[in-house]
Amino acid sequence: MSASVLELHGVHKLFGDNHVLRGVDLTVASHEVVVVIGASGSGKSTLMRTINLIERVDDGRILLSGDDITAPDVDVDKVRARIGVVFQHFNLFPHMRVIDNVTLAARKVHGIEASVAREKAVGLLSTFGLAEKVDDYPDRLSGGQQQRVAIVRAIMTDPELLLLDEITSALDPMLVGEVLDLVRDLKAQGSTMLMATHEMSFARSVADRIVFMHGGRPLEVGPPEQIFEDPQHPETREFLARLTHR
């Protein structure tokens, strides 16, 4: 059994003629934070969606803590229960209070008693400065607060892996900080995370490893210092130059 939480071996994904992922190999070790960067259309989001089995891979294999989750007879609900996902547009359920959003999976999927789930949820929400919002509906919250609730919802069931897909892209710049601080806290607590982002300074400070996606493949992988200060590929250099000198 490997110590990797996530392993991708030669993952391909095609949408009709569009070959989006062209053989992705990638591992995320336990307690590691891997940040995926790359231009729009480089396959970052598709990569995230294949790992959560929202998109079926057209070739290759994905292992979650050693289990092949791309096997044809795998129970997708069980796999998804082991992975936490946070989306760009929060995707909170507007007809439920914050507390019900956060405890839904714990109660209905993991069979945790409502009172126990509530206690844990209130604890987590308080830790992240949302104690007063417990019984509010999502539309009473700012974007930053909503996204923090969405993160709490994702970590509520202690997933083995957390997928964060451009979670600050839909936020007001003033609100980005509070969400990123939360992600830093999660890293400090030892969460295993794979995140796609356009926030380069954040990527640099929080990532253990950076993956630069280009043309449907991880073109360059390495520690943040190396990727940002001494990129090996001209495409990586060009991408970073465009982002920093606009």
Next chain:
Amino acid sequence: MTDRAAVEAFSPSALELDRRLHRRRASRRSVLIALVSTLAFAGVGGWLVVTSPGWDGVRQMFFNLEIAADSFPKILEGLWLNIRVLFFATIAVAVVATLLAVMRSLRGPVWFPLRAIATGYTDLFRGLPVLIVLYLVGFGVPALNPETRIPIAVLGTVGISLCYSAYVAEVLRAGMEAVHPSQRIAARSLGLSHAKTLRMVVIPQALRKVVPALMNDFVSMQKDVGLISVLGAVDAVRAAQIVTAQTYNFTPYVVAGLLFVAMSFPMIRLTDTVSARMARREQQGGTV
């Protein structure tokens, strides 16, 4: 880029081929299970009916093949009238319902009378049973001027259209309200008038949202055109009634019923397909 070349170059690995084979096998297995289970259900259901004490009498009264074959041409001829009524009623409903929906969406005090008329109309005709509307139109309108004769089928078409316009208008209005307000604001900020905003931006999106509901109303109307038989128009139902009166046998009604089902079947399947496609698009994150 070189996407096309890459696709040609992409050949699945042994792992993927094995996975596909496994999926094909699994889907074959589910088809087989579905087939066996369906046959079992049908077998048990059929057996219960056939072994019931009154089955022989029921078969004579409702499933008499000879009478079915005899009545079929007449009922089919009647169905042709239903189809024509349906055709014209659909056009009338599309026009009237759109007008009503737009009238109800008008803003500003000047338009109050139009808004009130549209609201009153939809309230009235959604509440009235179709049968009563048909009687009132079918027998009331000709009585206004006994000298002229309006064909019964035309009156029936009018009655059906009156009722269904009210329903469809409400569906359209719901669709228009479901278009996000930001779309309206964006259109108005470009300088488009209220009317142009409705026509170019709101209604096209609203229609897309309510297509399944509209198709459902159409299917419903497809069978309700059979109600014009109460006015004496010789449609499929009336034709069946005539044969029944002659033979004291209910088989013609079964034949007419099956023909109505056959007529609505393509539309029902199409509705399912369209709904499924829209659901897929929504899941992929596209705006529906």
